[in-house]
Amino acid sequence: MKRVLIVTGGGDCPGLNAVIRAIVKRAHQEKDWEVLGSIQAFNGILWEPTEIKMLTPEVVKGIHFQGGTIIETTNKGGPFAWPVKNKDGSYSAVDRSDEMIRKIQYLGIDAVINIGGDGSQRISQALFEKGLNIIGVPKTIDNDLTSTDSTFGFQTAVEIATEAVDKLVTTAASHNRVFVVEVMGRYAGWIALNAAVAGGAEVCLIPEFPYDLDIVKKKLEARFNRGRGFAVVVVSEGARPKGGDMVFEKSNEVGYENLKLGGIAHKLIQQLKTAGFEPDMRETVLGHLQRGGIPIAYDRVLSAQFGVKAFEMVLAGDYGKMVAYRHPYFVSVPLLEVIAQPNLVTLDNALVKTAQGLGISLGI
Numbered sequence: 001m002k003r004v005l006i007v008t009g010g011g012d013c014p015g016l017n018a019v020i021r022a023i024v025k026r027a028h029q030e031k032d033w034e035v036l037g038s039i040q041a042f043n044g045i046l047w048e049p050t051e052i053k054m055l056t057p058e059v060v061k062g063i064h065f066q067g068g069t070i071i072e073t074t075n076k077g078g079p080f081a082w083p084v085k086n087k088d089g090s091y092s093a094v095d096r097s098d099e100m101i102r103k104i105q106y107l108g109i110d111a112v113i114n115i116g117g118d119g120s121q122r123i124s125q126a127l128f129e130k131g132l133n134i135i136g137v138p139k140t141i142d143n144d145l146t147s148t149d150s151t152f153g154f155q156t157a158v159e160i161a162t163e164a165v166d167k168l169v170t171t172a173a174s175h176n177r178v179f180v181v182e183v184m185g186r187y188a189g190w191i192a193l194n195a196a197v198a199g200g201a202e203v204c205l206i207p208e209f210p211y212d213l214d215i216v217k218k219k220l221e222a223r224f225n226r227g228r229g230f231a232v233v234v235v236s237e238g239a240r241p242k243g244g245d246m247v248f249e250k251s252n253e254v255g256y257e258n259l260k261l262g263g264i265a266h267k268l269i270q271q272l273k274t275a276g277f278e279p280d281m282r283e284t285v286l287g288h289l290q291r292g293g294i295p296i297a298y299d300r301v302l303s304a305q306f307g308v309k310a311f312e313m314v315l316a317g318d319y320g321k322m323v324a325y326r327h328p329y330f331v332s333v334p335l336l337e338v339i340a341q342p343n344l345v346t347l348d349n350a351l352v353k354t355a356q357g358l359g360i361s362l363g364i
Helices: 016-028 097-106 118-129 154-175 190-199 213-221 264-274 297-316 350-357
Strands: 002-008 033-038 052-055 082-085 091-094 111-116 134-138 177-183 203-205 231-236 248-250 259-261 280-285 321-326 329-334
Touching (some): 002 016, 016 052, 016 111, 016 297, 097 118, 111 118, 118 134, 134 297, 154 177, 154 190, 154 231, 154 280, 177 190, 190 203, 190 231, 213 231, 213 264, 231 264, 264 280, 297 321, 297 329
Parallel strands (some): 002 033, 111 134, 177 280, 203 231
Antiparallel strands (some): 033 052, 082 091, 248 259, 321 329
């Protein structure tokens, strides 16, 4: 029997289980393949004893609409930066990639499918360069991976953010308030921009375009007459004012290297108050609500297509590549191309033009 190992790394994302299920169901048709899952990304291989799970059609039955991942995930450490506790209580990072590859070979695993975002695919490329047969599947709600029209989980996150904007419009109108809705996205504004257009927000602030506070203030003031009126602002967690920085804190979690973004909604309200904006304002931070729960139908379908294509790439020996959706086709693209640069919002993007045409202020 041949073996393929599935890994889910980085933050959880709606549609992960649908990808896992699709890989298993497609592999089962070949009769001479079995599918394994490493618990918590590559940790399951690196732990002693190893923790891997046999993934059969029975195991994955009915998981396509479940959020999260049945093999768990982590965005801390990894094979190239395994955290080791020193005698003084501090931690240092150790490269265990060669050891991990040897363990994968010892377990008789012929190929690895790594389902993850930018950080995960950088690991995929580094492992491929060390000789591991590996294929990537694009997973991120941020939609910041290049070479693919869309990543699974993104549309579900947009749906959740849009529902929040819809609900806040009515309470904003009832109370003559401004609501500032903070959404995820890290350094990319795709979630915020889509939710702002779909939800009818008046202002949308994203990382790619540092905002001018005076422009934002004037836009909001135009929504009020003698203290009556309302507005909704959608702001991406990575947004920042002109000449200013993003709001973040460095994590003290062992093995977690990313900046913890968040707090821009609160900061924006304080900036507006300082600038003399008088109407009542409230903030709503969606946070991890955007990553959890049931994937919408679009993401279930996209995940199934990614999963089937990924296993067919294994059959073809098409390693060092990532599955990509380029409408209407599913293709394989080199991982080096994928990680070369992020997919960010640009001024000439069609959705930006639409937002501006609708009168949505981008603060620029």
